[in-house]
Amino acid sequence: MLEVLDRARLVVVTGKGGTGKTTVAAGLAVAAAGRGRRVLVAEVEGRQGLAGLFGRAELEHREVRVGDGVHALAVDPDESLREYLARYGFAPLARLLTWAHLNRFITAAAPGLGDVLLVGKVWEAATRELRPGSAAYDLVVLDAPPTGRVVPFLRAPETVAELARVGPIRSQADRVRALLDDPGLTAVALTCLPEELPVAETLEGVAALRRAGLPVAGVVANRVTGDRLGGRAGRLAALAGDPAPLAAAAAAAGADLDGAALGTLVGEARDRQRQVTRERRLLKELRGGLDGLPLVELPFLAGGVAGPDEVRALAGHLGPASAEARAPRRARRAAGAARG
Amino acid sequence: MTRQRAARTRAPAVASPLAELARTARIVVCCGSGGVGKTTTAAAVALWAAEGGRRTCVLTIDPARRLAQALGLDLLSNAPRPVKLPGMAGPGSLDAMMLDMRRTFDEVIERYARDPDQADRILANRFYRRLSSTLAGTQEYMAMEKLYELHESQRYDLLVVDTPPTRSALDFLDAPENLNELLDARAFRLLIAPAQRIGRGYLRGLNLATTAMTKMVRRVSGSELLAEVGEFFAAFEGMYDGFKERAGLVYDQLRHPSTAFVVVATPDGPALREAAYFAGRLAADRMPLGALVVNRIHRAGTVPRVPAAARRRLADLGADGRLLADLLELHDGLETLAAAEQRRVRDLLATVPNLGVVQVPLLPDDVHDLEGLRRLGRYLFA
Numbered sequence: 230m231l232e233v234l235d236r237a238r239l240v241v242v243t244g245k246g247g248t249g250k251t252t253v254a255a256g257l258a259v260a261a262a263g264r265g266r267r268v269l270v271a272e273v274e275g276r277q278g279l280a281g282l283f284g285r286a287e288l289e290h291r292e293v294r295v296g297d298g299v300h301a302l303a304v305d306p307d308e309s310l311r312e313y314l315a316r317y318g319f320a321p322l323a324r325l326l327t328w329a330h331l332n333r334f335i336t337a338a339a340p341g342l343g344d345v346l347l348v349g350k351v352w353e354a355a356t357r358e359l360r361p362g363s364a365a366y367d368l369v370v371l372d373a374p375p376t377g378r379v380v381p382f383l384r385a386p387e388t389v390a391e392l393a394r395v396g397p398i399r400s401q402a403d404r405v406r407a408l409l410d411d412p413g414l415t416a417v418a419l420t421c422l423p424e425e426l427p428v429a430e431t432l433e434g435v436a437a438l439r440r441a442g443l444p445v446a447g448v449v450a451n452r453v454t455g456d457r458l459g460g461r462a463g464r465l466a467a468l469a470g471d472p473a474p475l476a477a478a479a480a481a482a483g484a485d486l487d488g489a490a491l492g493t494l495v496g497e498a499r500d501r502q503r504q505v506t507r508e509r510r511l512l513k514e515l516r517g518g519l520d521g522l523p524l525v526e527l528p529f530l531a532g533g534v535a536g537p538d539e540v541r542a543l544a545g546h547l548g549p550a551s552a553e554a555r556a557p558r559r560a561r562r563a564a565g566a567a568r569g
Numbered sequence: 570m571t572r573q574r575a576a577r578t579r580a581p582a583v584a585s586p587l588a589e590l591a592r593t594a595r596i597v598v599c600c601g602s603g604g605v606g607k608t609t610t611a612a613a614v615a616l617w618a619a620e621g622g623r624r625t626c627v628l629t630i631d632p633a634r635r636l637a638q639a640l641g642l643d644l645l646s647n648a649p650r651p652v653k654l655p656g657m658a659g660p661g662s663l664d665a666m667m668l669d670m671r672r673t674f675d676e677v678i679e680r681y682a683r684d685p686d687q688a689d690r691i692l693a694n695r696f697y698r699r700l701s702s703t704l705a706g707t708q709e710y711m712a713m714e715k716l717y718e719l720h721e722s723q724r725y726d727l728l729v730v731d732t733p734p735t736r737s738a739l740d741f742l743d744a745p746e747n748l749n750e751l752l753d754a755r756a757f758r759l760l761i762a763p764a765q766r767i768g769r770g771y772l773r774g775l776n777l778a779t780t781a782m783t784k785m786v787r788r789v790s791g792s793e794l795l796a797e798v799g800e801f802f803a804a805f806e807g808m809y810d811g812f813k814e815r816a817g818l819v820y821d822q823l824r825h826p827s828t829a830f831v832v833v834a835t836p837d838g839p840a841l842r843e844a845a846y847f848a849g850r851l852a853a854d855r856m857p858l859g860a861l862v863v864n865r866i867h868r869a870g871t872v873p874r875v876p877a878a879a880r881r882r883l884a885d886l887g888a889d890g891r892l893l894a895d896l897l898e899l900h901d902g903l904e905t906l907a908a909a910e911q912r913r914v915r916d917l918l919a920t921v922p923n924l925g926v927v928q929v930p931l932l933p934d935d936v937h938d939l940e941g942l943r944r945l946g947r948y949l950f951a
Binding site for chain 2: 245246247248249251278375422424425426427457458461464474475477478479481482483484485486490491493494495496497498500501503531532533534535
């Protein structure tokens with residue numbers, strides 16, 4: 230994933246529902262920021278999933294700084310519609326729509342328009358320039374809809390533009406497509422769990438994205454159980470029958486563990502090892518189906534991912550912070566300005 | 570180990586809130602986010618009720634392939650098919666159906682059309698085809714529509730349905746209203762044909778506005794689509810009342826005490842947050858919330874505390890000592906995990922008064938056959 234974090238303009242994070250899309254999007258954003266890039270992470274499904282990961286109660290349709298080098302945004306369809314209409318000279322109409330609660334009708338009359346607006350907003354942020362040649366963000370990370378919906382979502386501008394051969398809709402769709410289809414600018418990452426259905430759905434998702442011509446960059450396997458025991462797990466079956474070696478060690482160390490306690494410990498370790506074995510098998514199957522695409526594993530965190538601390542820990546697995554980025558940001562920016 | 574196993578299978582002191590539902594409810598709706606075992610839970614509830622003697626049908630949206638095969642659902646069909654239950658005696662039976670929401674909407678149109686010609690015109694309309702797949706909640710509402718139809722047929726004692734694995738699953742609660750509002754919207758019909766509907770003079774302001782809006786929609790979507798929208802509304806004329814009345818009946822049935830919503834979750838943060846959202850949403854719409862099922866609960870056995878000094882000594886005692894030290898750490902991790910899960914479940918229950926909860930331990934294997942569903946049932950109904 231490292232290469233993508235350093236190079237891409239837009240990283241789209243998708244995956245089966247419940248596989249940790251939002252967590253991985255936040256982790257990728259923090260990892261890229263740790264490597265010195267100015268990052269915007271955006272969610273589009275109105276779930277407010279990102280807010281808590283950055284220690285906030287709520288995010289709005291407004292880019293706010295949520296960490297060192299990271300801004301966050303919750304894209305709102307109604308706000309996007311207003312912005313969109315205003316941009317094309319329909320500001321009074323936008324006010325009328327809001328007044329008459331007619332936004333829903335507009336999106337029903339032109340299905341996919343809602344997605345067009347969301348994708349358009351993300352495209353706008355990813356290509357925005359503060360002044361010519363100076364991008365507002367180095368990277369936009371999009372917490373996108375789940376695998377089953379992501380292709381129609383990303384292709385919505387195209388779909389709606391089919392009905393318009395010329396005009397603003399057409400030209401915007403062309404520009405969005407130019408960004409999304411360029412593997413040098415855009416990277417789609419899929420999240421997965423080491424479980425049967427998510428693995429199958431991830432492989433189907435990769436195939437569907439490729440068929441749609443979207444640049445798939447890799448898969449992040451989330452919540453992978455750590456293999457603490459390795460080869461020693463082979464001893465567990467024998468120890469379950471006869472825990473004498475462990476009893477001897479416990480006695481020698483002065484640990485108060487009777488046969489029942491040792492039985493519990495060995496039993497729990499065996500359950501966990503079965504889990505590890507099953508996950509290994511599924512990850513191997515996944516890797517085999519990925520055809521050389523990068524697969525990054527994130528460890529299962531026993532306490533869950535509650536906030537910025539856990540996100541930082543996961544970001545470390547997605548891409549180590551660069552030495553340069555560890556230098557104070559302001560100094561670097563000054564140096565950059567001097568160079569420029 | 571044996572002690573731990575015994576603790577896991579011990580029956581809880583209170584009866585499972587699901588047992589009562591499976592015995593008496595007429596409709597059970599399972600909702601929850603993706604990947605929490607919703608389809609499997611729905612299938613296990615249905616199988617349990619069938620083997621308990623009730624004529625049962627399970628409607629699923631997107632079952633895992635192997636589970637679908639176990640239920641004989643290799644094909645998408647919009648009619649229930651019997652599931653073979655080897656060795657089953659007694660009055661119970663199990664049918665299963667994989668719901669084709671699209672087809673259901675078409676059937677509803679066919680039912681309410683004045684004549685086949687009107688139905689054909691609507692079904693062929695491009696705007697209808699898009700509307701039926703994009704308006705939020707429409708597909709989910711169609712699942713409820715099918716549910717109601719089966720309920721009315723009185724072929725079953727119990728219907729179990731699972732909803733799509735998205736937050737929008739409960740958009741069906743808004744869908745009839747959205748649909749009615751849309752079909753009924755004077756403003757929208759004005760937009761379609763401003764020239765005819767708006768007379769001279771006093772509505773000139775509105776006329777200007779709708780003309781601007783028409784221009785915008787034309788610019789966004791192309792005029793062909795707009796023409797189709799007009800045709801759609803013309804074709805739909807006269808069907809509004811039937812639609813509205815039906816939506817009211819479906820709603821009354823969902824709110825009826827013989828219906829129960831079951832919220833399914835896993836004990837991780839996002840899934841429980843979604844469960845809280847679902848529970849709140851159902852309460853706001855006065856839908857009968859039956860129980861919360863939390864799948865894949867971790868449990869740690871009882872092990873005396875081993876102080877840090879003894880652990881350090883263990884680490885210096887060669888391979889056996891190091892292994893035991895590692896086993897203790899794995900146990901600590903499991904305890905942390907189990908405690909974090911219980912805390913999260915308690916936090917959720919604190920926000921939903923009087924909700925019965927069933928906790929299902931993490932099972933060693935995926936459930937993909939009838940035997941697996943029965944095993945799961947033992948935990949759900951213990």
